[in-house]
Amino acid sequence: MKKLLLATALSTLAGAAFAEYPEKPITIVVPFAAGGPTDKVARDLGEALRTKINQVIVIENVGGAGGTLGASKVSKAAPDGYTLLLHHIGMATSPALYRNLPFKTLEDFEYLGLINEVPMTVVGRPTLPANNFAELMKWLEANKGKVNLANAGLGAASHLCGLLFQQSVKIDMTTVPYKGTAPAMNDLLGGQVDIMCDQTTNTSGQIESGKIKAFAVTTTKRLTTPTLAKLPTLDESGMKGFNVSIWHGLYAPKGTPKAALDKINTALKAALKDPEFIKREEALGAVVVTDNRVNGADHKKFVEAEINKWGPVIKAAGQYAD
Template structure:
């Protein structure tokens, strides 16, 4: 009798939580500075979620330590659905990059669904002699030990793409980390560094303006955006299987009631079909996720697979942070 009463109360409580949630604004923690690609995704998503979720969504930027400070804040937040995390591929690479991570990626969060994928482009300084990827490959081979590869800092999208590029080519380059994409791009434009691999959200404008040399995209299929449609993929250029996209997902603290998780997931699926959200994301070069990874269980399986993919690459590079 006692167990039956407890089970009944649990069902009633869950139903009550679903009926009442949300009663106040929801905070989306973005673990990076305002104005960056992840911040833009969060602000677009917040607008698309507002109606299906029936709540005001507030963006809180908690930058630092490659996104781990913001992720830690959400992992330790009250599991009531009012504090969620919007994070990119760093959710899967941080376990390999940081020795003293303050949370367990697969254990300390509820997975709410994948949002989008952002392709990347391989670009070079405007004075680089190579005008195609084939010419670039020859130039890189002829200049082993002399090539400067820029990135936006440890754990950044450009850092990860650079690691995979070097690993695939078996060509160690001089990695030049910056505090963000803007200074890295400025030095690329000025010719202080040679190449960089970064998100289309950061490179498309420079490619359109002809300020950098564009060599390839990192997806297995060519992109359709006008400025990028003529670029080959690295896969078709000879780096078979090369595929890097910077994805974004939504997370809640572990222990958030299932009724709340399900309601946010349902609202997310509606938001991902919003025409305005699609237009804004397309303008950033992002592709909305429409497959099973929008489901909570599949989202978690995907992140686990990404952890297994990037862990060995990071370990081989020996690039860690405390």
């Protein structure tokens, strides 16, 4: 009986301690360099969250090792609600990509909710002879073994989409990894590489300005933004079932008190309904999540399903990192 009373008292004190949460700035760790697509999502979300949770939101970029350094830092951070992680699909692909992953994806984090889903686009250098997807396929067939496929590094969104694209078209290409999205795009613009499969957050502006060629989107439905609405889907172009979106989610270290998690999740849900945030995401071709995956439990179920989806793809390609 005394133990029960003590446990109740401690629980009450813990709840009281977080009643005023947050009392200081909250740091959102982005496991990639500043200026990239995930950093853009984090900064837009941080601005929306700031007004919902009434506290300063600090964005900290901890890049390296395909996002695993930043994620590892958060997994080991104090579980007090003041250090969060905003990560993309790498949360689900890291278990297959890295043999010595310094954290356990489904065990070392509290899941707060999914933020958005970002379609991918198949794009090419401006001097590529092809002008539509059918012409691209003919060009790829005619240049087997000579095509350079760029990506932003092992585990990056462009790497994952590129793997699935190669498997679908059954054409071997030379994969050219870069240290980030910006240098990969720069070489595509300059014609040093031929094609890339990358997020709309990174390609929309270049497509709109006519600096690169766009051939298709990776969702099963066409996009509605003016820049991308005319692009066919890979599914309708003959790759039945091809569906890749790069999502972003929010996480806290395992053991973060429920009172803090509830406040963050409530603020997150409000931020995802913020008109300015929605406007910014839609301008990039991203779709803000509004379904049950904004809840922690459903977010975690979704990530587990994504782990099961991407594991076989990565293992079949045989591309790993220590």
